[in-house]
Amino acid sequence: MTEISHDLAASRLASASLVGAEAADAGPLGKVYSVVTRSPLATVGATILLTWCLLALLAPWVAPYPPNQIDVALVADPHPSAQHWLGVDHLGRDILSRLIWGARTVLTVAPIAVLGAVMLGIFLGLLSGYRGGMIDVVIMRVGDTLLAFPKIILYLIIIAKFGASAFNIIAVITLSSAPIIARIVRGVTLDIKNRDYVAAARMRGESAFFIMFVEILPNARGPLIVDFFLRLGYTTIAIGVLGFLGVGLPPPDPDWGGMVKEAYGMIFVWPHMTIIPSLAISSLVIGANFLATGLREAALDG
Amino acid sequence: MAEVLAFEHVSIAYDSRAGRQNILNDVSFVIGEGEALGLVGESGCGKSTVALAAMHYLPRGMSLTEGRIRVEGRDLARLSADELSRIRGNRIAMVYQDPMSSLNPVMPIGRQLMEVPLLHGETDERAAFRRAVAMLEEVRLPAAEAMMERYPHQLSGGQQQRVVIAMALMAEPALLIMDEPTTGLDVTIEAAILALVRDLRAKFGTAILFISHNLGTVARVCERIGVLYAGRLVETGSIATVFRSPVHPYTRGLLGALPRLSGGHRRGRLRPIDGTIQAADRARLGCAFAPRCSFAARRDCEERPVVMVAIDAAAQHLVRCARIDAVVAGSAVDGPPASATATNDQAPIVLSVRNLSKEYRLTSLFGGDRKGAVRAVTGVDLDARAGETLAIVGESGCGKSTLARIISGLLTATSGEVTLDGVDLAGISVDDRPPDTRRRIQMVFQNPDSTLNPSHSIAYALTRPLRLLRDLASGEAKAEVLRLLAQVRLPSEMADRMPHQLSGGQRQRVAIARALAGNPGVVVADEPVSALDVSVQAAILNLLGELLEQSQLGLVLISHDLALVRHMADWVAVMYLGRVVEYGPADQVFSPPYHPYTQALLLAAPTPDPDAPPVVVLEGSMPSPTDTILGCPFASRCPERIAGLCDTTPPPIRRFGEHRISCHLEIDAERAQPPAEAGGRTGMRSSSA
Amino acid sequence: APAMAQGMPKKGGIVRIGMRVQDISNPHTYSWIESANSGRQVLDYLTVTGIDNVTRPSLVQKWEATPDLKTWTLHLRRDVTWRKGRKFTADDAIWNLKRVLDDKTGSSVVGLFKGFILTEFDDGQKDAKGNPRKSVRLWDANAVQKVDDFTVKLNGQSANLSIPESLFHYPLLILSPEDGGKFGVGSDGTGAFELVEHEVGKRSVFTARKDGYWGGGPYIDRFEIIDLGDDAAAQVSALVSKQVDMIYQGAISTLPTIEKLTHIQVNSVDTGYTAVARTHPIKPFDDKRVRQALRYATDNEAVLKGALRGLGKPGEHHHVAPVHPEYADIGYLKRDVAKAKALLAEAGYPNGVDVTIDARPQPDWELLAVQIMVEQWKEAGIRTKINVMPSAQYWENWTKVPFGFTTWAHRPLGTMILGLAYRTGAAWNEANWSNAEFDKLLTEAEGYLDVEKRRAVMAKLERIMLDEGPVVVPVWRAVFNFSDKKIKGYKIHPSIYIDAKDVWIDA
């Protein structure tokens, strides 16, 4: 996981661009839509993400089998067939169904984790950047200490201590990403707090919180949205890696990384069990990456 | 006279997914050997595109759709990449607006200079080095050899621009293209650069294409001018002809919108051009200016292409107008009507500043050890009066904004007083001021791009202060928003727009409306129009003038533009290095006796006048605000410095009634040389047809 | 003798096995089979339990017990010498026995001899919670008695049936007293090899003893252990690229792959090895009908097939395996979901129950088995959440979790297992199960040296477990591992004890 450096790059790229460079014509959604459709890369990315979201949402209706339904009779020949389009796994569970239901897990845990990080990061970053002084020093110091841990090591020690659960994974990702988001937000805040419209807000007597959240924050959404999607991608990988290392989400509910982990000893004979969930992870990451890259390019182009 | 650069019916288009867009349309001109053509026009009209086309270097997506561009007789479009490389930097060279970003930040400037000869035939490094040093000396950079080792960021803006000019001149090109080479520089530095260009031109006989949005600077450098509007050249001719007897309504409008040093006070309004330029204007079949033109006739102007016609073949005065006769016969071009400045020193003082100082403490990057302090403002005394304008002028960094921010409470003073209604506010940040005091002082900011929050609508920008400062309920606030919009002449549907959907001028109007929302007693405006085009600027200034008259508002107006100050101010304070060196009623400040600095400023100010006298260039630049100044702050640059006195002893304040000058010189009316226009020289009015 | 079955052994060659290379410096406190497998090459045991679960002489040539099973006499071999030249005598055996039975040594052998020659006492100190602390000591100064240079007597205070089996408990390696309980490169031993290189986490190298070994073999010159980590797939990769000749223990997830590799063979043996889903007597499992329902809801055949790819035997929900000598066949409980539901309803849970089972991710078959069972239970209305803990964490809590899935290693006798895990108050009675009749019957069974007598009692014990026992025993797993076909003479031991002295290479 190169996340530390991903993050660093993301924050550099983010702060290099798009601060207050945009605004909405038709509300934020319309804006996103228009930006997304403007960039082919973003369109591809958004399509992939949306497809997975839809599948996840409609899982009970579109998945051909219950995800945990075991049929040991199928284990002898788990290859794709007319009944099981993507084959079954080593317990005879339908891979397609597990993928679809697994999308639910991935698409809840990863976004919640990232959102948690974003929310905490936004709060600390705004406070740090806008208030400055001791608050800034303390927040940044604590953040630096957290960042000094290589992420995977942080995951490992925390999960080794508290065990693997969706909650712990979310907590640990939130904890390790929030300082970086705080840095991005702080950078943007330092820039924006000297803008004239903030001065104007002060001159009419807005409270500090109002200024932070209403005047400053919306203008940081460009970098934050880009960062969100990049981070979503890498969080998906991180969850996969944890699953692969055997400290991921607990079974039996399908989790893509866990599916790879469970089956990769059989890659030599039944590669589909490993490759299909791997491709699912990659596709989601690629989707998020493309969307982020496309959004950034679109924003840079104005 | 041999032709160096020729544009022949050049059209350039930009292709994007949204379709094709005309950027330049049928542009033709010729620049001969040793000749200088100035190209003016408002932002976005295509000036830079002309420059880049002359280098055969168009941005991605732009292409030459029609016409030819010749350099020394060779069609650029037919040259191979190699041939182009040989011409660029050798026969044609270019200087850009922003010198800092035109220089490679990680390469010493010496290297960057030497590359020019080394790329064009020179093989000997030593020789290239010598030539670079020689050229640096030529552009009057001190200690040229030592300069060679420096990185761009180690030079001041003026020095950087000199380096860029030196780089362009290294190969002694036949054609020098300068795209807004002085925008962003201080008046005094600008004056020096313009003088330099003139000298170099005389010396090397280089043909020059000089691009600027400022008619004044063009007048200083060029003998011919071209006026560009929406990608079309609308008028060309010699400076004298065009300035004295402009024909095209747009040219006339531009000249009319300009405040002049010689011009009158704001009570005589400026004349902005009606309407604004629209993107669609570039695609018009007929005259692009027609929608804004009072002479426009449907058939002549809109339904067929309008061509350039010669008015005065000898003077090469060409105009693209279908209604020349009507225009010439119609109203004459007029500057703003002169009217006496009637400074009212009886007007009540709403805000007074006494002995105000501000130091910025510099801390090293990691906190802790101090690296000294910037004395941004030192011992300033001023008064703002109801219904009057107090203007503050001075070069960049002299502390104008700092002063403004202290008054408005965005900064707190180190010492001194800012008294509003008898209460001292100097040490109270705006966040801690009582709501009523907060309401009484409002501010208009310089940059239309950052004055409004891009994330919130116009209605939001106006509603919030109404709710907070005047406690209006949301229904009342809504009505009041509409009233405010109307007050600044904006249609009510603007309320729902987002800032990026407004032009710069419109945004600035919203900013003014926002400042007025709380019924303030004092409005501080920090360079409110300096980022706007002339015509828009004129409209805003008129608006401010009107508002001043309607209300008993005290306006503190900050500007570096003397002509503007002349137009707007009732009271003027001239600042230098954080101190007020001259203060008084506008009329008195703009007529002798002068502080030597005021005088230098007046002389340096570019004026659109072909007959303006050569400027006196101030040597050097402002001392660093961290230095300790014993004597007069201006001593280091003052042409009339008295050695041994000025640099050791603080100057006394000499008073002429309300007019104060802080100077050692015995000041009397005789000794003070009258500045260009204020001295009552022949202005445009007298010479126009 | 097993060597003979495959033709004449050839001399020479190297065998490399993929196995964790652990710290091996304190044999008497080994808690992993892997470390014992290193020690085993250099050191011997007093007895040996074979792959057929029959315990045979080793350093002890012959043993006899008094009818009350309280006194055991061990006759040592007289022809054994230490590699460094000294003769092996009763003093050596006694030194080792006393050392492992000393509480301070921290050997798990203590558990096997508690009650027999060890007794608990209050050592006057307090434990962490402030309760009086219990230590153990020999019940009598003469408990381990030297009869002569080659005879040792164990004088117990109570009957013990499984002394020969206990003497093969894997930490009970016989060290040279001169090494002071430590083991490492160059240590003395009575075994077939000498340890010449040992790097934890990397590898160990053993070379054949040059002066000859008393017990036959070794055939190979050199035996190497290479640490490939815990990842099963990595081990298979190494086998595929012939970086090792054999891997210590197969993982079920790699079995399909191995079956496809022509140069590899799967070695497998049925065992009494299992993992049990065990309950604590708290709601809802305080009701025996709920526990029964759990058993009725389980389809052991399916678990075996899904989790172990059919290697092994379906479990019978009592903890005595067909491979145990005293096993009594009391029939097989067929899955009956309706019955399970009925039992639940009777117990007052007509809508089923919601429970959480704790499990660990290694070995991989366990989690598979849990997942399969959970799916099966679901049909009967026992809705189960799986909580997976890392192994380390599981072992900290294994006796505390209310419902868990716990591995039980193979033990040669059924009574040994039942005594360890189901007797009231036994240290490893993770189920906190207590049944007076069961205890009584168990003690009775432990008193019979005669297998048939024991079997009769065992049938009753098994019946009790089936009716009201605290566990679901889904399978008797076969243990298996993989080796290159060039390796001959190797038979997998139910406890996966590796004895390099028996193997040879026939390329």
Added chain:
Amino acid sequence: MLRYSAKQLLNMALTLFAVSFLVFALNELSPGDVARKVLGPYASQSQVDYLTVQMGLDRPVLVRYAEYMGKALAGDFGDSVVFRQPVSALMFDRLGNTLLLAAISFAVIVPLSIVLGVLAGMRERGWFDRAVSVFSSMCASIPEFAMGVFLLGIFVVWLGWLPGTSPLRSDTGWSLWMQFVLPVLVVTFYDAGYLIAMVRSSMVEVMRQPYIRTALLKGMSFHGVVRRHALRNALITPFTVILLQLNYLVSGLVVVETLFAYPGFGRLMLEAALTKDIAVIEAGTLIAVSVTMLTQLFGDLGYMALDPRIRV
């Protein structure tokens, strides 16, 4: 510069202190764990208690922490309960292996990503740029374990060209360098994918700068401009990121090391975490954190050296 370094080093020491205490407190608040770990799951509570007292684990955390730090400063990080070895011996050996793998990977990744990134960013949105961008985004989107598994399937099982594990012993029938091929390849795909994108975007940004236009319009050829003016500027921003890869390579190779049974630091940490080998976790964390901070310091210093605008 010197002052700056000294200041940063002091900062580092403080952070290390904080980190060590955090990890220590997290792991050793419940003293029973260690002894239980030593004795294994089947030991009786009395045995555990006995050992706990014997090891001095019943004393207050702060006292033990002080003692731990005292020893740690002298290079003694305690013993691994799993490996029953001094942690220092164990750790440095593994760290050495990982550094070797990191160095080789670094030597492949850095030139590769710089070359591809620069070539792509040189002509923004050209076909090569598009191709490289898509390639790099794909690479960075395929988790290492997935990539590892694919490559294993191809090169080990199907083609049989490469060994499936890398225990770093030459006597297993495969030469040492063959054992490095797969791990390096997996790391390279994943990491280079990301670095290429980084270098590319920096190059693109530089190519948009006015000074590039200045150089071109001086009459310099496009390639001359790229070499002389764009390259150094384009590498300033990625420089720190490139250096940070070292940090990733040291502690982030867990997946690759597990996949190929490579006896490295990452795998050691994973095993320590799974087996709660506390002394190893503590020492390993300190090492990993030091590496992170050192690379950051070098990154900052290098950044200053590359960019004359930044002076401290």
